[in-house]
Amino acid sequence: MRVTHLSTYHLFGGAAVAATRLHQALLKVGQYTGAVESTLLVGTSNRQEKHRPAPGVRYLANNFLAEQTAFGRFVAERLYFLPFERDSSVRFQFSPAVVGANVDFHEAIQQADILHLHWINFGFLSIDGLRALFALEKPIVWTLHDQWAFTGGCHYSRGCDNFLTHCRQCPYLKRPGDQDLSYRTFEKKISIFENANIHFTPPSRWLSDEGIRSKLLRSFPFSVIPYAIDQAIFRPIDRTEANTHIGIPDTDSSGATPVRLLFGSANVTDSRKGFRYFAEALTLLHQQQPNLNVEVLVFGKGRSYLFNELPFTVRHLGILTTEEAIVAAYNAADAMVVPSLEDNLPNTVIESLACGTPVVAFRTGGIPEMIDHGQNGYLADVGSTQQLADGLAFILNHAQPQQLRYDARLSAEKRFSEEVVAGQYIHLYHQLMSERRS
Numbered sequence: 001m002r003v004t005h006l007s008t009y010h011l012f013g014g015a016a017v018a019a020t021r022l023h024q025a026l027l028k029v030g031q032y033t034g035a036v037e038s039t040l041l042v043g044t045s046n047r048q049e050k051h052r053p054a055p056g057v058r059y060l061a062n063n064f065l066a067e068q069t070a071f072g073r074f075v076a077e078r079l080y081f082l083p084f085e086r087d088s089s090v091r092f093q094f095s096p097a098v099v100g101a102n103v104d105f106h107e108a109i110q111q112a113d114i115l116h117l118h119w120i121n122f123g124f125l126s127i128d129g130l131r132a133l134f135a136l137e138k139p140i141v142w143t144l145h146d147q148w149a150f151t152g153g154c155h156y157s158r159g160c161d162n163f164l165t166h167c168r169q170c171p172y173l174k175r176p177g178d179q180d181l182s183y184r185t186f187e188k189k190i191s192i193f194e195n196a197n198i199h200f201t202p203p204s205r206w207l208s209d210e211g212i213r214s215k216l217l218r219s220f221p222f223s224v225i226p227y228a229i230d231q232a233i234f235r236p237i238d239r240t241e242a243n244t245h246i247g248i249p250d251t252d253s254s255g256a257t258p259v260r261l262l263f264g265s266a267n268v269t270d271s272r273k274g275f276r277y278f279a280e281a282l283t284l285l286h287q288q289q290p291n292l293n294v295e296v297l298v299f300g301k302g303r304s305y306l307f308n309e310l311p312f313t314v315r316h317l318g319i320l321t322t323e324e325a326i327v328a329a330y331n332a333a334d335a336m337v338v339p340s341l342e343d344n345l346p347n348t349v350i351e352s353l354a355c356g357t358p359v360v361a362f363r364t365g366g367i368p369e370m371i372d373h374g375q376n377g378y379l380a381d382v383g384s385t386q387q388l389a390d391g392l393a394f395i396l397n398h399a400q401p402q403q404l405r406y407d408a409r410l411s412a413e414k415r416f417s418e419e420v421v422a423g424q425y426i427h428l429y430h431q432l433m434s435e436r437r438s
Contacts, residue, residue, distance in 0.1 A: 193216055
């Protein structure tokens with residue numbers, strides 16, 4: 001059985017990482033069982049990825065001209081949206097999907113028994129491109145990494161529930177109206193979904209519930225299947241080894257051993273990731289427990305001035321480019337902090353738990369499905385900096401920190417292992433093929 005995954009990117013962004021990890025898990029299982037032959041078709045890539053060829057990964061942009069064409073599609077898609085955007089802060093949070101590649105002719109598509117869609121925006125697939133794929137009448141699995149599939153263009157609705165009936169009056173647009181861009185995009189989606197054969201696989205019950213409630217997808221089947229992670233890579237390692245790998249000392253300038261909190265995001269300044277709530281919680285923690293010896297580790301793209309007013313020492317690790325460095329960062333920390341205001345099933349939480357590092361987070365999206373409150377982490381109400389500070393104190397003052405770390409790792413093994421997740425997908429693939437034959 002041949003499955004072709006489609007993803008805009010290979011390793012850039014959480015959705016691409018999740019798609020790649022599933023592809024790799026299926027390759028491993030297929031190597032021993034022959035159950036599935038997996039191919040990942042990527043819309044575009046950076047040069048670093050090209051110099052790290054991966055088994056079963058094929059790039060649509062496989063030469064210089066194709067790379068320029070892919071970049072041109074991305075630019076054209078953004079330029080199309082430019083006159084409509086409310087302001088620059090929403091520029092990459094709404095995808096009209098009017099520009100895309102034609103991939104239905106591609107060998108990886110033609111030879112596939114099942115097509116598996118992931119995050120396909122930013123000029124990879126347009127709505128018309130999706131229509132062409134649906135017309136092939138192959139069974140389609142679509143892993144939802146955000147809400148885009150069932151909205152009029154936004155990736156996260158941020159409290160707007162128009163997608164339940166019909167998108168219009170979109171808060172992302174400069175001139176919201178009854179027949180604005182979100183309305184027209186929604187209408188196009190109604191058309192392409194009309195006779196499509198799609199099984200949706202959101203990784204969280206939260207996103208599944210949102211999709212099932214939506215006007216666009218409520219008639220389609222859903223299965224909740226979480227993301228996979230290679231737990232031979234993301235695993236607990238010695239704290240001193242971790243510190244050495246990312247270049248931080250075991251002790252502070254006074255010779256004392258600090259407790260360390262970790263915050264990470266592709267872009268620290270993304271308001272959805274909630275760094276300002278973390279900063280406020282740190283201030284509260286310092287006021288309420290001034291004797292705590294805390295250091296803050298931050299990884300990802302960010303601006304150093306964000307850290308200047310924090311009450312604790314901050315070590316900005318920058319952008320971590322290797323899995324070894326990411327694993328070391330988790331293991332160097334006593335807790336990972338994820339104050340996202342909206343999120344699906346964050347890779348950062350999965351990675352942290354797999355490394356045995358408990359997580360403090362807001363109770364939003366799919367995060368409550370990952371964290372067992374008081375066992376492998378702590379859940380705070382969204383926006384409550386006091387509860388977030390309470391969660392930090394809970395972890396840092398815990399009487400049995402090794403039990404927390406053990407429970408974190410155990411929860412990841414049960415839920416996110418490659419064998420568990422790949423097995424669920426293989427079962428679904430066989431089910432869809434059986435239905436097609438019958």
